[in-house]
Structure formats: C-alpha cells, structure tokens
Amino acid sequence: MRKEIKQTWHFNQSPEEVWEYLTKPELIEQWLMKNDFQPIVGHKFRFTFTAKPNSKYEGVVDCKVLEVKPFTKLSYSWNGSTQDKSRNYNSIVVWTLVPKDNGTELQLQHNGFVVLEDILAHTEGWKSCLKKMEESLKTMKP
Amino acid sequence: MRTQTLDAFQVIADPSRRQMLQLLSKKSLTINSLAENFDMSRPAVSKHIKILYGAGFISITGIGRERHCILKQDGFNELQDFINYFDKFWTTKLSKLQTILNNKANK
Numbered sequence: 655m656r657k658e659i660k661q662t663w664h665f666n667q668s669p670e671e672v673w674e675y676l677t678k679p680e681l682i683e684q685w686l687m688k689n690d691f692q693p694i695v696g697h698k699f700r701f702t703f704t705a706k707p708n709s710k711y712e713g714v715v716d717c718k719v720l721e722v723k724p725f726t727k728l729s730y731s732w733n734g735s736t737q738d739k740s741r742n743y744n745s746i747v748v749w750t751l752v753p754k755d756n757g758t759e760l761q762l763q764h765n766g767f768v769v770l771e772d773i774l775a776h777t778e779g780w781k782s783c784l785k786k787m788e789e790s791l792k793t794m795k796p
Numbered sequence: 797m798r799t800q801t802l803d804a805f806q807v808i809a810d811p812s813r814r815q816m817l818q819l820l821s822k823k824s825l826t827i828n829s830l831a832e833n834f835d836m837s838r839p840a841v842s843k844h845i846k847i848l849y850g851a852g853f854i855s856i857t858g859i860g861r862e863r864h865c866i867l868k869q870d871g872f873n874e875l876q877d878f879i880n881y882f883d884k885f886w887t888t889k890l891s892k893l894q895t896i897l898n899n900k901a902n903k
Contacts, residue, residue, distance in 0.1 A: 659883045663890050667897050675893060685893035743878070762890065764882055 658765030665758045669725040669751040672758045676728055676749055687715075693722045699730075717747075726751055732764070743767055804874035807851040812836070813844050817853060817867065824866040827856075 687701040852870030
C-alpha cells in the first residue's frame with residue numbers, strides 16, 4: 655500500500671532558476687498558491703487558496719520551513735484540514751533539485767502523513783494474515 | 797449502545813484503535829484476546845471494535861463461541877484515496893510550473 659507521493663519532473667532551466675520558483679512568494683503563487691513563504695528554517699507560513707464549493711479541503715495549509723539548502727533541497731511541513739474539521743493531516747513536502755541534461759531534475763516527495771504512517775507501517779503483513787486466517791478457518795470445524 | 801459512524805480518518809485518529817489495527821495486522825484475534833492488550837473496560841473495547849467494524853477496517857467472524865476480528869480492506873481504501881488526491885494535486889501544479897517556465901524561455 656502506498657503511503658507517500660513521489661514525482662520527478664524535468665525542467666530546461668538551471669537549478670538556480672527553478673529554485674526561485676520554489677522560494678519567491680510571488681513566483682510560487684504563479685503556479686501553486688498564495689503564500690508568505692521565506693527561505694528561513696523555522697519560518698512559519700501559510701498557503702491559502704479558495705476552496706471549491708464542493709471540495710472537502712479547507713482553504714489553508716499551515717507550514718513551517720524545515721530545511722533550506724540553496725539550489726539543492728527545500729522542505730517544509732504541510733498541515734491542513736478538511737472543511738468540516740473532521741480530518742487533519744500533518745505531512746512533509748521535500749523538494750530536491752539535481753542538475754541534469756543542461757537543466758534540472760526536480761523531485762517532489764510528499765510523505766509522513768501522520769494519520770497514515772502508524773497504520774500503514776504495519777499493514778504490509780495484513781494480506782498474508784488474512785490468508786492465514788482463511789486457512790485456519792478451513793481447517794476448523796464449528 | 798449506539799455506534800457512531802466515523803470516517804476512516806476519525807477512526808484512525810484514536811491511538812487505541814490504531815493499536816488495535818496494528819495488533820490485528822499481525823494476526824487475527826478474538827475480541828477477548830484483543831481486549832487483554834488494553835487497560836480499558838470491556839464495553840470500551842467493544843465500542844472501539846464497533847467503530848472499526850462500522851468504518852470497514854475489520855470484519856467479525858464467529859467461530860464456535862468465539863468472535864474473531866479480522867482486518868478488512870475497505871477502510872484502508874479510503875486512506876488510499878487521500879494519497880491519490882494529493883498526487884493529482886501536485887501533478888496539476890507542477891505541470892503549471894512547467895508551462896510558466898517554458899513560456900518564459902521562449903520569450
């Protein structure tokens with residue numbers, strides 16, 4: 655079962671140029687969301703968006719900068735909630751920039767969903783456990 | 797006892813229920829042997845089990861006089877939908893970034 659998101663994108667621009675789009679609020683806003691980001695470890699910031707009327711998710715993501723390695727790596731916590739406040743998800747977003755083919759390979763990892771990880775860490779074996787149960791049920795007579 | 801209907805996230809928000817699912821991921825257990833792992837009253841254990849059952853995380857099978865709790869996939873599928881939602885979210889956003897950068901390069 656999947657418990658994280660991993661995507662790899664290639665850009666023709668240099669890591670320096672891509673980095674700007676990950677760290678300058680007015681540039682981030684162009685492709686992601688409104689924000690008050692600053693590339694300073696410990697800085698707390700918010701992404702805000704207008705949630706669609708039928709969306710489950712609330713229009714605010716609370717974040718904190720965790721790691722800043724210029725042109726190489728950026729990570730922040732990503733904590734949000736649903737409109738009705740019934741679900742809170744705490745997670746971590748990690749950006750990694752690697753120079754490649756005269757451009758940049760941008761890797762995104764979105765993981766550490768706190769509500770999920772405890773449980774998913776332990777679900778690997780659940781299928782085999784079901785199978786064992788099935789077998790023991792077969793051999794048991796009521 | 798009335799059983800509340802909770803969604804998958806509310807279900808696993810509770811540490812005792814997470815622990816129950818962890819125990820059940822190792823092997824199926826009778827309600828009694830599951831209860832032995834918790835310092836709480838039997839009705840409290842039953843309530844948690846009902847909640848897990850209601851949200852599709854476990855099924856309950858009677859074998860002889862014993863009632864066995866077994867993990868079930870439905871509850872876990874709802875959690876998977878959540879991951880898929882964010883995967884799509886990032887794909888949309890990053891393709892927008894790519895368009896912006898490409899347009900910039902062509903100017």
